[in-house]
Every structure is written in C-alpha cells, then in structure tokens.
Amino acid sequence: MKHFYKGPLVRTLIALAIVSCESTSIEGIENIETDESLGERKEFMKETSLLMGRVLADRDVRNEVVSKMAEIDSYGELASFSYLLGERNVLRKNEVKLLNTDKASFSKGKSLFRQKLIDEVVNNIEEYDYISSQLTDRNVDVGSISSKSNQDEIGQELAQILVNEELQIYLPYEDKIIAGKGSEDVFYVTYDPLEYTKTNEAFKYDPSISSGMGPTLQPIGPVDDDFLDDHQVFVLSPIDSCDIDGRKCSYEELFPVRDEERNDIHPPFAKGPKLLTYNVNHKDIEEDDIISTVMPRFRVKGKDWLGFAATHQRIEVFRGSPDGKISVRGGAITAESNVYKIGYFRFRKKGVKKGWWHKVNREFDADWNMSENEQVITIFSKHRLRGEVAAELNTKAGLKLVNGKVMPVAEATISSKVKISVGGAKLRGKVPLTRRQVLSTIIGNGITNETYTDGGVKYNVKKVGIFSYYLKHYYTNL
Numbered sequence: 001m002k003h004f005y006k007g008p009l010v011r012t013l014i015a016l017a018i019v020s021c022e023s024t025s026i027e028g029i030e031n032i033e034t035d036e037s038l039g040e041r042k043e044f045m046k047e048t049s050l051l052m053g054r055v056l057a058d059r060d061v062r063n064e065v066v067s068k069m070a071e072i073d074s075y076g077e078l079a080s081f082s083y084l085l086g087e088r089n090v091l092r093k094n095e096v097k098l099l100n101t102d103k104a105s106f107s108k109g110k111s112l113f114r115q116k117l118i119d120e121v122v123n124n125i126e127e128y129d130y131i132s133s134q135l136t137d138r139n140v141d142v143g144s145i146s147s148k149s150n151q152d153e154i155g156q157e158l159a160q161i162l163v164n165e166e167l168q169i170y171l172p173y174e175d176k177i178i179a180g181k182g183s184e185d186v187f188y189v190t191y192d193p194l195e196y197t198k199t200n201e202a203f204k205y206d207p208s209i210s211s212g213m214g215p216t217l218q219p220i221g222p223v224d225d226d227f228l229d230d231h232q233v234f235v236l237s238p239i240d241s242c243d244i245d246g247r248k249c250s251y252e253e254l255f256p257v258r259d260e261e262r263n264d265i266h267p268p269f270a271k272g273p274k275l276l277t278y279n280v281n282h283k284d285i286e287e288d289d290i291i292s293t294v295m296p297r298f299r300v301k302g303k304d305w306l307g308f309a310a311t312h313q314r315i316e317v318f319r320g321s322p323d324g325k326i327s328v329r330g331g332a333i334t335a336e337s338n339v340y341k342i343g344y345f346r347f348r349k350k351g352v353k354k355g356w357w358h359k360v361n362r363e364f365d366a367d368w369n370m371s372e373n374e375q376v377i378t379i380f381s382k383h384r385l386r387g388e389v390a391a392e393l394n395t396k397a398g399l400k401l402v403n404g405k406v407m408p409v410a411e412a413t414i415s416s417k418v419k420i421s422v423g424g425a426k427l428r429g430k431v432p433l434t435r436r437q438v439l440s441t442i443i444g445n446g447i448t449n450e451t452y453t454d455g456g457v458k459y460n461v462k463k464v465g466i467f468s469y470y471l472k473h474y475y476t477n478l
Contacts, residue, residue, distance in 0.1 A: 038194060038195065041194050042191075042193060042194060043130070044130045044165075045191040045192065045193075045194065045236060046191055046201075047127075047128055047129065047130055047131075048130070048131075048162070048165075048167070048191070048236055049189045049190060049191040049203070049236040050127075050189070050203065050217055051117065051120060051121070051127075051128060051131075052169065052189055052234060052236055053187075053189035053203055053205055053215070053217045053234070054120050054124075054215045054217065055113065055116045055117050055120055056187065056189070056205070056234055057205050057207075057215035058112070058116055059185060060112055061112045061113050061116050062187070064084075064111075064112045064113055065079065065084060065113060065169060065234075066171070067105075068083065068084060068105065069169075069171060071098065071103060071104070071105060072092070072094060072095055072098055073094065074094075075348065075350050076171075077170060077171055077172055077311070077350070078092070078168055078169070078170055078171075078311065079092075079095075079168060079169055080092050080095060080167070080168045080239055081162050081163060081165075081167040081168065081169070082095075082163045083095045083106065084111065084113045084114070084169070085111060085113065085114045085117070085159045085162065085163065086106060086107055086109070086110075086111045086114055086159075087159055087160075087163050089160075089163050089164075090163050090164070090166050090239070090244055091244070091245050092168070092239060092243045092244065092245065093243060093244070093245050094243075095245075096245040114155065114159065115155075117158070117162075118154060118155040118158055121145075121154075121158055122145055122154060125142055125145050131158065131161060134161045135154075135157060135158070135161070138157050138161075140154065140157055165238075166238055166239045166241075166244065167236060167237070167238060167239065168236075168237055168238070168239045169234055169235065169236060169237075170234075170235040170236075170237050170309065170311055171232070171233070171234055171235070172228050172229055172233075172235070172311075172349065172350075173228065173229065173230070173231060173232045173233060174229070185205075185206075185207045186204070186205065186206050186207070186232070187204075187205050187231075187232040187233070187234065188202050188203060188204050188205070188220070188223075188231055188232065188233040188234070189202065189203050189205070189217065189233065189234045189235075189236070190202035190203070190221075190223065190228075190233055190234075190235055190236070190309065191235065191236040191237065191309075192235065192236065192237035192238060192308075192309045193308060193309070194238070194384060195383075195384050195385070196307045196383035196384055196385050196426075197307060197308050198224055198225070198307065198308055199221070199222035199223060199224045199308055200221065200222060200223065200308050200309065201219060201220075201221040201222055201223075202219075202220050202221045202222075202223045202227070202233065203217035203218060203219055203220065204217065204218045204219075204220050205217055205218075206218070224308065225303055225306060225308055225309065225310075226303075228309065229353070235309045237309055237311065240311070240312070242346075249346075250344065251314060251343075251344040251345055251346045252343055252344065252345050252346070253345075253346055253347070254345050254346065254347040254358040254359060254360065255347070255358065255359060256347075256351055256356040256357065256358055256359075257297060257356070257357045257358065257359055273290070273292060273474035273475060273476045274474065274475045274476070275472060275473075275474055276439075276442055276472075276473045276474070276475050277442070277443065277457045278442065278443060279439065279440050279441060279442050279443060279444065280439050280440070280442070281436075281439070281440065282370065282410060282435045282436045282438075282439045282440070283370075283410040285370065285439070285475065286370060286408075287369050287370045287371060287408040288478050289475065289476060289477055289478050290367050290474075290475070290476040290478065291365075291367065291368045291369075291439075291473050291474070291475055292363070292365070292366055292367060292368075292473070292474040292476070293363075293364040293365045293368050293438075293471050293472070293473050293474075294361065294362070294363055294364060294471065294472045294473075294474070295317075295342065295360050295361075295362050295363075295364045295469055295470075295471055296359070296360060296361055296454060296470065296471075296472055297357045297358060297359055297360055297361075297452070297454070297469070297470065298357070298358060298360055298467060298468060298469035299351070299355055299356060299357045299358060299467075299468050299469075300313055300315065300347075300351075300352050300466055300467050300468075301352070301355035301466050301468065302352065302355075302466045303349070303352055303353060304465075304466055305352075305381040305426070305428055305466065306349060306352060306381075307383050307384075310349055311348070311349055312346045312347060312348055312349060313346070313347055313348075313349060313351070313352045313381070314344070314345070314346045314381065314382040314383075315344075315345055315379055315380065315381050315382065315428075315467070316341065316343070316344045316345075316379075316380045316382060316422060316425065317341075317342040317343055317345070317377070317378070317379055318339055318340065318341055318342060318377070318378045318380075318393075318420060319339070319340050319342060319364065319365070319375050319376065319377050319378070319433075320337050320338070320339050320340075320375060320376045320378065320393030320394075320395050320418050320420070321337060321338055321340065321365070321372050321375045321395060322335045322336075322337045322371075322372055322373070322374070322375075322395040322396060322397035322414070322416045323335075323337075323338055323369070323371075323372050324336030324337055324338050324416075326399065326406055328401065328406060331401065333399050333400070333401065333406060333413075333414055334414065334416070335371075335397040335399060335414050335416050336416060336418075337393065337395045337416040337417060337418035338418065339393065339418050339420050340365075342362050342363075342364060342377075343360070343362050344382070345358075345360070357452070360469075364471060368435060368473075369408065370398060370408045370409070370410060370435065371397055371398050371399055371408035371409075372395075372397065372398075372435060373396045373397055373398040373410075373411070373412040373413075373434060373435055373436075374395055374396035374412055374432050374433065374434045374435070375395055375432070375433045375435075376393045376394065376395055376430055376431065376432050376433065377430065377431055377433055377464055378391060378393060378420065378427070378429070378430040378464075379427075379428045379429050379430075379464050379465070379467050380422045380425040380426065380427055380428060381425060381426050381428050382424055382425050383424060383425065383426060384424065385423075385424045385425065385426070386424075387423070388421040388422060388423045388425075389421070389422055389425050389426060389427050390419060390420065390421045390422075391419070391420050391421075391422075391427050391430060392417055392418075392419050392420075393417060393418050393419070393420060393430060394415065394416075394417045394432070395415070395416050395417065395418070395432075396412035396413075396414065396415055396416070396434075397412070397413065397414040397416060398410055398411055398412055398413055398414075399413055399414055400413055410436070412434075428464070428465055428467070429464040429465040429467065430464070431462075431463075431464045433462075438462075438471065439473065441460040441462075442459065442460060442471070442473060443457060443458055443459055443460055444458065444460055445460065446460040446461075446462070448460070448461050448462060448463055448468075450468070452470050454470070454472075459471070459472070
C-alpha cells in the first residue's frame with residue numbers, strides 16, 4: 001500500500017520586505033517541496049477529487065453543497081470540507097461568522113455530503129490509497145471496514161482526516177443550477193495542481209454513461225480556467241491559510257468599490273494639504289513644497305495573471321525612486337535609488353473577471369520631490385512558485401551643481417537603478433512615471449483615454465498591463 005505525506009496541504013506564506021538602496025529582496029515562496037513530495041500531494045488531490053465527484057453524483061448532495069455555498073460565501077463559490085462535513089475545526093473565517101448567527105444550516109447529523117462520503121469510502125476503500133493508509137494509522141481495520149458496525153466511529157475518523165488536510169470546494173461557474181433531471185446533471189471535477197500552471201486534468205460525470213459499478217467519471221482534459229467559468233466544474237483546492245479562522249494574513253484583503261462610493265465628496269481643506277483636482281506643471285511645485293501622492297483604487301481586468309483554479313488574484317506593488325544617497329566625485333553627481341513596497345494585496349477572481357475597481361487608499365509617495373524626476377511602478381503576481389524573479393528598476397533624478405552645491409532641477413540629469421528580487425512571483429510589468437507627466441495628467445483622458453470619477457473629479461487612469469490605477473495628490477505650500 002502506498003503511504004503518502006502527512007500534514008496539511010498549505011504552508012504559511014512568508015512575506016518579508018528588505019529595503020536597500022542597491023537591491024531589494026522580497027521573500028515569499030510557497031510550498032517549497034521536493035518534486036517527489038509535490039507529486040505525492042498531487043496524487044492525493046486527484047484521488048480526493050474523484051471521491052468528491054462520486055459523492056456529488058447524487059443530485060441531492062450536489063444541491064446541498066451548492067446551497068451551502070450560497071449561504072456561506074458572498075459570491076456562492078466556496079465552502080470548506082469542514083463546514084460541509086459538520087465539523088468545527090479548520091473552518092473558513094466567513095463560516096465561523098455565519099455560525100454566530102441563526103442562518104447557518106450546520107449539522108453533522110443532517111449532512112448528506114458527510115453520509116455519502118462515508119458510504120463511498122466504506123464501499124470502495126480499495127480506490128482510495130491515501131485515505132486507506134490514514135485510517136490504518138488511526139488503528140482502523142481497513143480489511144473489515146465494510147462490516148464494521150460502528151459507522152459513527154468510521155465517519156469521525158474519515159472526517160478528521162479530510163478536515164486536517166484543510167480542503168475546500170470551489171465552484172466558479174456563475175450559472176449555478178439546482179440539480180434536477182436533465183442535462184444539468186452533467187458536471188465535472190478537477191483539483192488545484194498546487195503549483196502555477198494554466199491547465200489541469202478534469203473528470204466528467206454524465207449520468208447517461210454508467211459502468212454498472214456506480215458513478216463513472218470520465219477523464220477529459222487538459223482544461224483551462226475559462227472552462228471552469230463556462231461549465232459546472234467542482235474544484236478541490238487547499239484553503240488559503242489566511243482564510244482559516246484564527247490565522248493571520250500576510251496581505252491586505254481588498255473589496256470592490258460599491259456604486260455609492262464612486263462619488264464620495266471630499267471635504268474642502270480649510271488649512272493644510274490641498275487636494276489637486278486639476279493638472280499642474282511640476283516646475284511650479286518646488287523641492288521644498290510637499291506633494292503627497294496616494295493610490296486610492298486600482299483594478300486588474302482580465303485573467304491573464306491568474307493560475308489554474310485560483311480563487312483569488314494576489315499582487316505586490318512596488319515603486320523605485322532616485323531618492324537615495326547623493327554623492328559628488330570629480331564634479332559628477334550620482335544618486336542611489338531605493339525600492340518601496342506599496343502593498344501586498346489579495347482580491348477575488350470574480351473581481352478580475354468583471355474588471356471591478358478595489359479600494360486601496362495606500363500612500364504612494366509621502367513627498368514626491370522635484371529631484372525625483374522619474375520613478376518606476378512595478379507589479380508582481382504571486383503564485384506557488386519556487387525561487388525568485390528579479391527586475392531592474394531604472395530611475396532618473398534632477399540634480400545639478402551650482403557653485404559646488406547640489407541643487408534640484410526640473411529636468412532629468414542623472415540615471416540610477418536598483419534591483420528587486422521577489423520570491424514565489426511573476427514579474428508582470430514595470431512602467432516609468434515622470435513627475436512632469438503624472439502632475440500634468442492628474443485629470444482627463446491622457447494617453448490611456450480613460451478616466452475614473454471619484455468625488456465628482458474625473459481622474460486620469462494609468463496602466464501597467466492589465467493593472468489600472470489613478471493617483472491623488474495633496475499639495476502643501478511651504
């Protein structure tokens with residue numbers, strides 16, 4: 001009998017930013033496993049997805065799962081194995097929140113999913129190597145499992161095995177149908193491949209095809225993420241550690257902007273910083289004055305940066321700036337560059353599909369000086385990948401020597417660069433941002449021919465590939 005790995009599927013993401021004027025390393029490598037270990041994990045996921053598919057072949061069970069997703073998840077797409085099995089360990093945070101109300105249909109004794117799953121394993125234990133090995137480790141006599149009188153004990157052991165693996169079911173198909181007689185009984189199952197890829201194998205259940213040995217799942221594939229959106233595909237995936245009750249997040253969860261928030265009116269400043277709602281010449285805002293720049297909202301429009309079966313998009317946003325150490329040697333000025341992390345963000349895949357804007361309100365630059373002539377914005381998407389990806393950020397400073405003294409000027413005079421390395425990521429784009437261009441296109445169509453209305457102001461939308469954003473600038477005259 002084959003014995004698989006022990007322990008949960010997901011390892012906690014480590015995200016650490018180290019800022020330097022020469023290089024920046026961002027560690028964040030998930031699931032660093034040997035090829036053999038990853039292969040075993042994939043075999044377990046495949047085996048369990050087939051178990052899930054045979055259980056879901058019962059339309060009453062399928063209806064129960066879809067109904068529970070609707071009551072748990074705001075988009076009706078996700079439910080943990082724990083919730084479906086009626087177990088209180090390893091629940092998603094939104095499930096725990098629901099349990100504190102009177103709206104949860106949570107009961108171990110009334111779970112059809114639980115009972116059908118137990119029945120399937122008891123009747124076909126030889127099909128499930130990993131579960132069989134785990135039951136053996138728990139002192140269950142697998143050889144006589146079908147005749148064991150204490151089904152409650154078997155069910156509890158089986159439930160704990162699956163709960164400890166921290167699993168969930170994901171159904172991104174929007175046209176969810178409560179199963180009845182007819183073509184809607186056809187569905188598919190697949191599993192998260194546990195590493196970044198664009199496709200994976202899947203299995204089709206069609207009630208018109210039967211081997212006489214119970215539900216038959218026909219292998220198809222490979223399928224891509226579009227297939228998941230266009231067909232009723234139940235995806236077995238690990239729960240993100242951040243989503244499990246009691247665990248901390250290494251990123252900020254973002255939510256879509258509601259319609260009523262699009263025209264928030266900002267109060268006028270009687271004193272202090274003035275919100276610039278018009279275009280300005282950056283020469284007119286001198287080095288000693290303050291321009292504080294904020295990124296209020298952004299969106300990622302399109303699934304190009306997603307891996308197969310991803311429930312969320314995760315990105316890290318950085319900027320490079322020539323605001324480091326300034327040196328003068330032999331009458332030549334050099335300026336070092338720094339990298340700053342704007343943030344590490346996560347938001348639902350549905351927002352990417354729909355192109356929703358998300359609330360961010362992160363500081364981009366506390367004081368964008370005239371001498372910081374050209375900065376660069378850089379986007380990385382985060383995935384389960386080994387190693388690091390590196391990028392060189394090229395910046396420009398506006399500095400000159402006047403009577404032996406370094407003075408800021410409005411023109412770019414010095415080039416600088418800094419290297420950034422990010423773990424578990426893909427570089428998705430880097431775009432230079434000149435202070436001149438940014439301040440002259442605070443509002444209006446600009447080169448992107450796109451605006452976003454916020455507080456009645458039509459801000460110019462800027463882009464890095466499929467990443468769109470706009471900036472607000474607050475001016476203080478010193």
